[in-house]
Structures are given as C-alpha cells and as structure tokens.
Amino acid sequence: MRGSLYLGILYADVAIFLMSAIAIAWQKNIASQIRMLRVSGASLAAIPFINGIRSGDLAMVLVALAILVVRSVVTPTLVSRAIALEPPAKPASRRVNSTSSLLASGVAILFAFHVTQPIVAFDATATISAVPIPFGVALVAVVLLISRRQMASVLVSFLLFDNAISAVAFMLTMGVPAIVELGALLDVLFLILVLVLLAAKLRPHLLSTDIDELRELHE
Amino acid sequence: MSYLALLIQLSFVGLGSPALIGMMAWIKNRLEGRRGASVAQPWREIRKLFSKQIMNPKHTGAFFSIGPLLFFASTAVVAAMIPLITTELPLHASFDLFWVVGFLLIGTIALSLAGLDTGTSFGGMGSSRELTVVALLEPSILMAIYALSIRANSSNIFAIANATALHPARIASPASALAFAALVIVVIAEAGRLPVDNPATHLELTMIHEAMVLEYSGYRLALVKWAAAVRLLLLLGLISNLFLPVGLATTNGIGAMAIGLVLVAAKIALLGSLLAIAEVFMAKLRLFRVPELLGGSFVLGLLAVTISYYLPAATR
Numbered sequence: 001m002r003g004s005l006y007l008g009i010l011y012a013d014v015a016i017f018l019m020s021a022i023a024i025a026w027q028k029n030i031a032s033q034i035r036m037l038r039v040s041g042a043s044l045a046a047i048p049f050i051n052g053i054r055s056g057d058l059a060m061v062l063v064a065l066a067i068l069v070v071r072s073v074v075t076p077t078l079v080s081r082a083i084a085l086e087p088p089a090k091p092a093s094r095r096v097n098s099t100s101s102l103l104a105s106g107v108a109i110l111f112a113f114h115v116t117q118p119i120v121a122f123d124a125t126a127t128i129s130a131v132p133i134p135f136g137v138a139l140v141a142v143v144l145l146i147s148r149r150q151m152a153s154v155l156v157s158f159l160l161f162d163n164a165i166s167a168v169a170f171m172l173t174m175g176v177p178a179i180v181e182l183g184a185l186l187d188v189l190f191l192i193l194v195l196v197l198l199a200a201k202l203r204p205h206l207l208s209t210d211i212d213e214l215r216e217l218h219e
Numbered sequence: 220m221s222y223l224a225l226l227i228q229l230s231f232v233g234l235g236s237p238a239l240i241g242m243m244a245w246i247k248n249r250l251e252g253r254r255g256a257s258v259a260q261p262w263r264e265i266r267k268l269f270s271k272q273i274m275n276p277k278h279t280g281a282f283f284s285i286g287p288l289l290f291f292a293s294t295a296v297v298a299a300m301i302p303l304i305t306t307e308l309p310l311h312a313s314f315d316l317f318w319v320v321g322f323l324l325i326g327t328i329a330l331s332l333a334g335l336d337t338g339t340s341f342g343g344m345g346s347s348r349e350l351t352v353v354a355l356l357e358p359s360i361l362m363a364i365y366a367l368s369i370r371a372n373s374s375n376i377f378a379i380a381n382a383t384a385l386h387p388a389r390i391a392s393p394a395s396a397l398a399f400a401a402l403v404i405v406v407i408a409e410a411g412r413l414p415v416d417n418p419a420t421h422l423e424l425t426m427i428h429e430a431m432v433l434e435y436s437g438y439r440l441a442l443v444k445w446a447a448a449v450r451l452l453l454l455l456g457l458i459s460n461l462f463l464p465v466g467l468a469t470t471n472g473i474g475a476m477a478i479g480l481v482l483v484a485a486k487i488a489l490l491g492s493l494l495a496i497a498e499v500f501m502a503k504l505r506l507f508r509v510p511e512l513l514g515g516s517f518v519l520g521l522l523a524v525t526i527s528y529y530l531p532a533a534t535r
Contacts, residue, residue: 008391011530016391018522019400026515099514106518113529120529129530133393 006054008152012215014133017043017167018109024160025105025144026085030083034076035155035172037163041071044163047170063181067166070185075159075192083152090210104147105140112136119172127171128149134167149201155192162188220471224305231480232298236448237261239455239487242497243418244310250499261448265441273437279336287432287439287446293326294446294453302380303456304479305468312378314366319376320459323409323450325353334431337451341423341492345430348506352408352415352427355513360405362520366398367461369527384464393526397413397519401461404516409533411447411467412494414504415512416449425503452487459486 009219020040027033045068052060096104116132141161148154166184241258248255275283300314300322308314327349334346368374370389371382383390408415416427425429460467463533466482468475504512 010463011393012391014395015396020394022515022519022522097511099511102511102515102518106521109522110248110525130393132529133526 006050010050010127011130012169013046014130014167015041015151017163018133018137021160021164022102022105024156025101025140026128028098030152030156031080032149034080034083037079037156038072038076040160040163041073041076044071044167044170047167051170066182066185070189071159071166073165075189078192078196079152079159080195081130081157082155082199084098095119100145101147106141108139109133109136112139131168131171134164135172135186138164138168140164155195159188221305221307221309221311223307224468224471224476225299227476228304228308229295229298231304231484232449232452234454235484235487237265237445239342239452240448242488243491243498244375246492246495247499250496253424261493265445268436268441268444269438271437273439274434276337276339276434278357279434282329282332283434283479284439286329286336287435287442289329290326291442291446293322293329294449298320298449300376300469301453302377302464303453303462303483305471305476306377306381307469307471312375314376316368316376316379317361317372317374320360320364323359323504324353326446326450338435339434341430341433345433348427349431352506352509352513354512355517356405356408359513359517359520360409361400362517362524363398363401363405364396366401366520366523367397368529369524370394376457380460380464380467382476383461383468384467384469390462392527392530394523395462395489395531397523397526399438399458399525401516401519402458404512404519407494407507408513408516410454412451413498413501415509417503425506451491455487455490456483457481459463459483459490 017040020094022042023036027036044062047064048060048067049064052058052064079185102202110205112135113132116135120129122128138161141157141164144157145154145161148157166181238258238261241256241261244260245255245258254493274521297319299308300311300318302311331346331349334342334349336342348429364374367379370392371379373379373382389395405415411418411428414431418428421429421433428447432440433479435443463486465486466479468479
C-alpha cells in the first residue's frame with residue numbers, strides 16, 4: 001500500500017472512531033448508542049487490519065478479525081440483550097443533558113491533544129501524531145462514565161473506554177503480541193458477561209438499575 | 220470570458236433552484252406513497268405569484284416592502300461568489316467564505332425585520348425563532364470554515380476548492396470529516412429543512428421561516444420563495460465543491476465549463492435526493508432541542524479546527 005493512501009485510510013478510520021464516540025456522547029437513546037458502539041468497535045478493528053495488510057502480517061489480520069467479532073458483534077449484542085430485559089428507562093435519567101455532555105467531550109479531546117504532546121514529540125510519525133484522538137476518546141468515555149446513571153449507558157461508556165485504550169495501543173506499538181491482545185479481549189468479554197449476569201440476578205430484587213437508586217435491596 | 224461563466228452560473232442557479240425544490244418534493248411524495256407533483260411545479264407557482272396582486276397589511280412600514288428585495292439581492296450576490304461551475308469567476312481572488320456567511324446573514328436579518336414589521340404575533344414569533352437559530356448557527360459555521368481554511372492556508376472559497384482539487388488525498392483526514400459533519404448540520408439549519416424547520420407546513424406551533432413570511436403575497440412572496448430555493452441550491456453546491464470538487468473547471472474553456480455544469484448539477488441533485496430521502500424518516504425537533512443539535516455542530520467544528528492544527532495533512 002502506498003504511504004499516502006495508507007495514511008488516508010488510517011486517518012479516515014480514526015475520524016470514524018472519533019465521530020462514533022461523539023455520537024455516543026450525543027445520543028439519548030440507548031439503542032442508537034449501542035449501534036454507534038458497533039461502529040466504534042468496527043473502526044477499532046480496522047486499525048490492526050490496515051496495519052496488518054500493509055506489513056503483510058497475517059497474525060495481525062487475524063487479531064483484527066477477532067476484535068471485529070468481539071467488540072462489534074458479541075459485546076454490543078450482550079449489552080442490548082441486557083436492556084431488552086430492563087423496563088423502559090425514565091426519559092431524564094442522566095446527570096447532564098446532551099449539550100453539556102457534548103461540550104465536555106469537546107473539552108476532553110482538546111485536553112487530550114495537550115497532554116499527549118510529549119508522546120507525539122517523542123516520535124512524530126504520521127501514525128503517532130493521530131494518537132491524541134483515541135486518547136481523547138478515552139477521556140470522553142470517562143466523562144460519560146461519571147455522568148451517566150443507567151446501567152446500560154454506563155456499560156456502553158465502559159466499552160467505549162476499552163475500545164479507546166486498545167486503539168491507543170495499536171497506534172503506538174503497531175501491534176502488541178497476539179496473545180496479549182487476545183487476553184485483553186477475553187478479559188473484556190468476561191467482564192461484560194459477569195456484569196450482565198449480575199444485573200440479571202439483581203433485577204428481581206431491585207426496582208431499577210439507575211445507579212443513584214441502588215441504595216438498598218427491596219424485599 | 221469570465222463574465223460569460225458568471226452569466227451561465229447565475230442562470231443555472233436561478234433556473235435550477237425551483238427544479239431542485241420540485242425534485243425533492245417529488246421524491247418525498249413518492250416515498251410517502253403519493254403521486255407527487257411535477258418537478259416544474261415550484262416554477263409554475265413562482266411564475267403565478269409574479270402576476271398576482273400584492274397586499275400591504277395595515278401599519279406596515281418600509282422594512283416590509285424592502286425585506287424580500289434585500290433577501291433576494293443578498294442571495295443573488297452569494298450566487299455570484301461561489302465556485303459552482305468554474306473557479307475563474309470575475310473578482311474571484313477577493314471572495315472569502317466569511318463573506319458568504321455575512322451576505323446570507325444580511326438576507327436573514329432583512330427578512331426577520333420584515334417579519335417584525337407586520338406587527339402580527341406570527342411574524343414576531345417567526346423572526347425571534349429564526350434569529351435564535353441563526354445566532355446559534357453562526358459560531359459553528361465560523362468554526363467549520365476556520366477548519367477548512369487551515370487546510371488551504373486561505374479562507375478564500377476558490378483557494379479552498381482549488382487546494383482540494385489539487386490534493387484530493389487531504390480530504391481523508393479526521394479534520395475534514397468533522398468539518399463536513401458540522402457543515403451538513405449548519406446547511407440543514409440555514410436552509411430551514413427538517414429536523415430544524417419544516418418548509419412544507421404552516422402549523423403555527425412549529426413554523427420558523429414560514430411564520431416570518433406569512434403576510435407576503437404577489438411578487439414579494441415569489442421573491443422570498445425563489446431566494447429560499449436558491450439558498451438551498453447554493454449551500455448544497457458549496458458543500459459539494461468544498462469537499463468533492465470533481466469536475467470544477469479551472470479554466471474558462473467552453474468544454475470544461477460544460478463538464479463543470481453537468482457534474483455540479485449531478486452532485487447537487489444527488490445531495491438533494493439524499494436530503495429528501497433522509498427527511499422522510501425524520502420528525503421535526505422540538506424548538507428547545509435545536510440548540511442541542513447546533514451545539515453538537517459547534518463541537519464538531521471546534522474539534523475539526525483543533526485536529527487540523529495538531530495533525531499533519533495526509534499527503535505529508
């Protein structure tokens with residue numbers, strides 16, 4: 001692949017990754033948040049895929065496919081199954097409204113550009129220059145994690161955070177060993193499984209999974 | 220020769236814009252299971268209105284009568300300073316993107332004052348809503364334009380379009396994608412399409428643009444309708460040529476201009492159809508949710524600016 005074409009595709013992919021994060025911050029509706037999470041997972045998988053094709057590394061392409069399956073198909077489906085069991089959420093069940101959440105995301109991404117300057121300055125190749133974007137997405141996910149209350153949207157924010165960390169890793173290292181990556185993948189998968197199971201077990205005893213109301217068990 | 224290009228562009232914009240509106244209405248009608256009026260219908264309506272008598276509501280002043288003229292004139296000026304067919308329009312070296320925004324704003328403000336001048340509650344309500352939307356729109360337009368002009372090292376529209384035509388790979392950058400998303404939202408709000416405003420309804424609770432021009436009749440209404448159609452065409456043409464300047468002529472040869480004309484018409488028709496198809500699936504936003512949409516557009520623009528400063532262009 002030619003250098004400029006490779007960079008063009010990589011940057012376009014990073015743009016999709018960033019926009020899906022902003023869309024998650026924007027959306028109120030949990031179903032569309034999960035849809036954007038699928039997009040985010042797919043654009044994350046595209047990073048090792050593009051790198052693998054470029055360097056002719058088969059293991060990397062396989063890791064990319066595994067990521068695509070887990071991050072874009074399995075985990076979002078698990079989360080959406082979990083909500084299907086849930087009673088419909090109250091409309092105003094979040095601490096901040098969409099606009100402030102968006103503006104906070106904007107500030108978080110600006111901050112990420114500032115904080116990652118030393119990393120970019122250390123090795124200013126075109127790929128590493130784009131590292132602030134997934135880093136910013138991680139900060140956006142933290143903003144969402146602390147500002148959302150419904151279990152499902154907290155899960156979505158957590159998965160977004162995880163996607164962003166993996167994206168930073170892929171862009172910085174051009175591929176960690178496949179075993180490490182698979183370990184991280186399974187880790188997330190199990191975590192989500194446990195959370196979903198826990199929520200399913202808890203639900204009969206609780207009136208809602210709104211975390212501000214999780215103060216006592218109802219008999 | 221460049222004046223010939225200007226003449227072709229102005230007649231394309233003037234004649235094509237009602238057809239664009241007609242085509243979008245036809246697509247929406249077909250998708251909603253109706254037959255749909257002919258594409259030339261807006262043309263017939265405008266022609267009919269020109270021959271109708273005008274009515275002046277009691278106690279209206281000068282703004283009511285010059286509002287539509289200013290609205291139309293400002294739109295016509297913008298039509299002469301956007302690279303639709305060729306980059307070699309007269310005086311092209313001095314046309315800034317900020318001018319386009321400014322001229323569109325002059326028209327909007329003229330029409331809002333005219334709406335207030337009628338003294339009816341609808342006119343005032345429409346003007347106040349329109350100005351609210353425009354005030355929120357302005358920062359995100361400026362941000363998106365700023366992001367585009369960093370890429371081209373100039374805020375001249377023709378320089379931006381030329382730079383994109385020379386280095387098509389630069390378009391595939393996160394900054395352009397964000398600026399594109401921001402501009403699409405801005406264009407939808409500025410042209411008064413769904414989900415910000417619904418041009419097809421006169422429901423008093425929701426209308427914005429239509430409320431301002433409720434008292435107009437005769438040639439004034441025709442001018443307002445025509446200029447609104449021209450604005451939509453210009454904004455779609457601007458987006459398509461800023462981000463995909465395929466076929467934009469860089470010389471004033473007849474052949475190059477013919478290709479430019481055909482391609483820009485095709486691009487605008489494509490964008491218009493996409494917009495019409497999207498509108499079928501959309502409901503109008505509540506007025507108090509509109510700031511959310513425009514705030515989102517502002518954040519996208521802001522990020523586009525930041526990223527274009529930090530990230531090297533893809534060609535380097």
